[in-house]
Amino acid sequence: MAYKILMVCMGNICRSPTAHGVLHHHLAQAHLLNVVTVDSAGTHSFHVDASPDARSQAHARARGYDLSDLRARQVCAQDFVQADLILAMDWDNLALLQIQCPAQHQHKIRRFAEFFKSSTATVVPDPYEHASAGFEEVLDLVEDACAGLMEFLASAPVLTRCVPEWSQCERVGSLQREWDFESFQAAMAFIQQVADLAQLHNHHPEIWNVYQRVRLTLTTHDAGGLTHKDLALASAINALAKA
Numbered sequence: 001m002a003y004k005i006l007m008v009c010m011g012n013i014c015r016s017p018t019a020h021g022v023l024h025h026h027l028a029q030a031h032l033l034n035v036v037t038v039d040s041a042g043t044h045s046f047h048v049d050a051s052p053d054a055r056s057q058a059h060a061r062a063r064g065y066d067l068s069d070l071r072a073r074q075v076c077a078q079d080f081v082q083a084d085l086i087l088a089m090d091w092d093n094l095a096l097l098q099i100q101c102p103a104q105h106q107h108k109i110r111r112f113a114e115f116f117k118s119s120t121a122t123v124v125p126d127p128y129e130h131a132s133a134g135f136e137e138v139l140d141l142v143e144d145a146c147a148g149l150m151e152f153l154a155s156a157p158v159l160t161r162c163v164p165e166w167s168q169c170e171r172v173g174s175l176q177r178e179w180d181f182e183s184f185q186a187a188m189a190f191i192q193q194v195a196d197l198a199q200l201h202n203h204h205p206e207i208w209n210v211y212q213r214v215r216l217t218l219t220t221h222d223a224g225g226l227t228h229k230d231l232a233l234a235s236a237i238n239a240l241a242k243a
Helices: 015-029 054-062 077-082 091-100 103-108 132-152 156-162 184-200 228-242
Strands: 003-009 036-042 085-088 109-111 167-169 174-180 206-210 213-218
Touching: 003 015, 003 091, 003 156, 015 036, 015 054, 015 132, 054 132, 077 103, 085 091, 091 109, 103 109, 156 167, 156 228, 174 228, 184 206, 184 213, 184 228, 213 228
Parallel strands: 003 036, 003 085, 085 109
Antiparallel strands: 167 174, 174 213, 206 213
């Protein structure tokens, strides 16, 4: 089950599509697109169906991010139901979202700036009326927050939603799951497939095996606990086990 993140600014042509494109880029690199999705929208309908601002696209492209396939839209009622995390670019966007959002979904709304790792800013300022430096500042802040979001993807709410089959061992910071196969050969074949996936993901799972039983433990050892790498490999192993 995918964890859904929605980026929101005013018109959905500068800040939120930039955040959308940058996070999508990082999710793709981390093998997470099958379990985490990102979208963007605006609180207003000023630019519905428009491409991101040409300046936003140009500055993003210079850093390796492609925004060209994104199109502006306005936040709708279904967004509050379907999204797991709704991130407002500034205080005005936050207030407008809180007014529109049903009470049972208010907990999903947060400021994008809450995920900054190094910046002390409280918002991502609108660059629309500013020169090139404004768009560069947006990218700096977006990259900072996306780094924080990638860390957040290893948190309990995301793991519980995306890989509920895995138990979370908080004491040692790991995920664990066990299988019982019909034969020793089937168990060995599964372990080999897991090894191939682990190599693809640059991960080092702990594998325990006794005859037909296999137990996997995932943790990012050099980080001292769970990271988005564990979520990515756990979801890939889930898909393998269902095949």
